Amino acid sequence: MTMLDRRLALLGGLAGLSACAAQPTRFPGLAVNEIPPVLAPVRANKNRLFDITACLRPFRAAGPRLDTEMLGDTLVVHNYGHGGSGWSLSWGSGTVVLEKALARGDGNIAVIGCGALGLTTSVMALRMGCGVTLYAKDLLPQTRSVRATGSWTPDSRIALRDPAGPQFGDLWERMARISWKTFRSYLGVAGKPVEFADRYALSDTSFEANRALHEAQNTLGFASYGSRIADLTPGGHMMPPGAPPFPTKYVRRSENLQFNLASYGHTLLGEFYAMGGKMEIREFHAPSEFTQLKQKVVVNCTGYGARTLWKDESIVPVRGQIGWLVPQPEVTYGFNYRDVQVIPRSDGIVVQLLEGGDMRGYNDGNEAVDRAESEEAVGRIAELYSRFT
Ligand SMILES: Cc1cc2nc3c(=O)[nH]c(=O)nc-3n(C[C@H](O)[C@H](O)[C@H](O)COP(=O)(O)OP(=O)(O)OC[C@H]3O[C@@H](n4cnc5c(N)ncnc54)[C@H](O)[C@@H]3O)c2cc1C
Structure with a gap:
């Protein structure tokens, strides 16, 4: 594909599949059913x-805390410490903790926290017929959860290999499988709370070299479990040289689940209220x-807040910006280029610098915004598009 062809393919000169099929030489090596749709550029x-x-x-080295403890006559079930995977694992994690919470047969429960874990756990408990406050x-909208990337990332900074041990892999797999199946029911729903989008990995160096660099950066040994659910998630593939409408030497395409958190949050809250959930603003x-609550079963979904509330110093902050x-509704694909991740969410196009791999932001509790970092990330993707001229 010539540079001009690429520019046309990206900017809309090739009007979709039929035009592409009529001009197959513009996509050498790609079967007609693999030809990408017209890709609008990110501005x-x-x-x-x-x-x-x-x-x-x-983040907790041993993985999220999902155990129970008794405070007087109150059963507390913990559900916090999900690192960079809280949205992705939420439904599976909720299932695990509700099994423990409901074991005593008391269906009147309190959930503490209105982030990814608290909301999904509440919705699940309501679906089971519980009374939930x-x-x-x-x-x-004020929680940390709403500031997440919004991608299916079930093993992103979820644990360290050694402290988590082999048994956590089994638990993780169960949670990931339950969550994946549950997200299925949000696909195709009005407002697109959850949807699939094409994702391109773009690089001028080989992906093997990039992988080796990321491994070398992973000095703490963050656990990786993705291969356990390879049968569930759509697989990616390398695009043949010259075929894709991008100017980089290596292009890999996959399909990823993304969460449009504005819409997803509204959907979850709508379900919560429709099923009779009660909400109370209260700080503990x-x-x-917890023992002063009238409910005697309490699910603790306080996220990073548990570090102070429960004095749990096993929680390590991993900063992300x-x-x-x-938003550009016409941009329907995401990509990674020069350590910048771009996700085309309906509530804003996410641009995130990932340089440094999983260690980036580790043990950094600074939540102040660094404008220069985001401008650098935008500059790198502007540079990608400038390569089309
Ligand atoms: C930059 C970034 C990108 C991310 N991207 C993704 C992603 O793409 N996919 C993914 O799956 N995950 C992602 N994550 C991780 C995900 O956001 C977290 O795992 C998740 O938000 C944790 O949710 P939570 O409900 O446990 O905590 P929170 O969202 O922090 O919610 C905690 C709740 O508890 C309440 N609370 C806390 N303390 C108290 C107290 N003392 N009294 C009363 N209430 C209290 C808070 O008010 C809040 O309502 C990302 C995280 C970051 C930082």
Whole structure:
């Protein structure tokens, strides 16, 4: 494919499959059913950043805390510490903790926290016929959860290999499988709370070299479990040289599940209220305050907040920052290029610098926004598009 062809394919000169099929030489090596649709360019300009958010992943080396404890006559079931995987694992994690919470036959439960874990756990408990009161200091729009990338990333900074041990892999797999199946029911729903989008990995160096670099950067030994669910998730493939409408030497295409969190949050809250869930704004200052609730089964979904509330110093902050470009509904694909991740969410185009791999932001509790970081990320994707000229 010539540079001009690439430019046409990217900018809309090739009007979809029928035109592509009529001009197969523009996509050498690609079967007709593999030809990408017209790809609109992201308008990568720092002036289009309408928000920049920073947040902390609640990481625990041994994996999320899902055990129980008794405080007087109150059963507390923990559900926190999901690192960079909280949205992805939420439904599976909720299943695991509700099995423990409901074991005593008391269906009147309190859930503490209105982030990814608290909301999904509440919705699941309501579906099971429980009475649920959700207590939280902040509602979803103010939580850290809403500042997430919004991608299916079930083993992103979820644990370290050795502290988690082999048994956590089995638990992780169960949670990931339950979650994946549950997200299925949100596909095709009005407002697209959850959807699939094409994702391109773009590189001028080989992916083997990139993988080796990421392994070398993984000095702590973050666990990786993705191969356990390879049968579930769509597989990616290398695109033949010259075929894809991108100017980089190596291009890999896959399909990824993404969460449009504005819409997804509304959908979850709608379900919560429709099924009779009750919500109370309340801050807890010590675990003993849980025993003052009228509910005697409490699910603790306080995320990073558990570090202070439960004095759980096993939670390590992993900082992450996102620059939000004005949404472009015509951009239907995401990509990674020069350590920048771009996700085409309906509530904003996510632009995130990932340099440094999983160690990036590790043990950094600074939630102040660094504008220069997001402008650097936008600059790198502007440079990608400048290569088309
Ligand atoms: C930059 C970034 C990108 C991410 N991307 C993804 C991704 O693509 N996919 C994915 O699956 N995950 C991702 N994550 C991880 C995900 O966001 C977290 O795992 C998840 O948000 C944790 O949710 P939570 O409900 O446990 O915590 P939170 O969202 O922090 O919610 C905690 C709730 O508890 C309440 N609370 C806390 N303390 C108290 C208290 N003392 N009293 C009363 N209420 C309290 C809070 O008000 C809040 O309502 C990302 C994280 C970051 C930082």
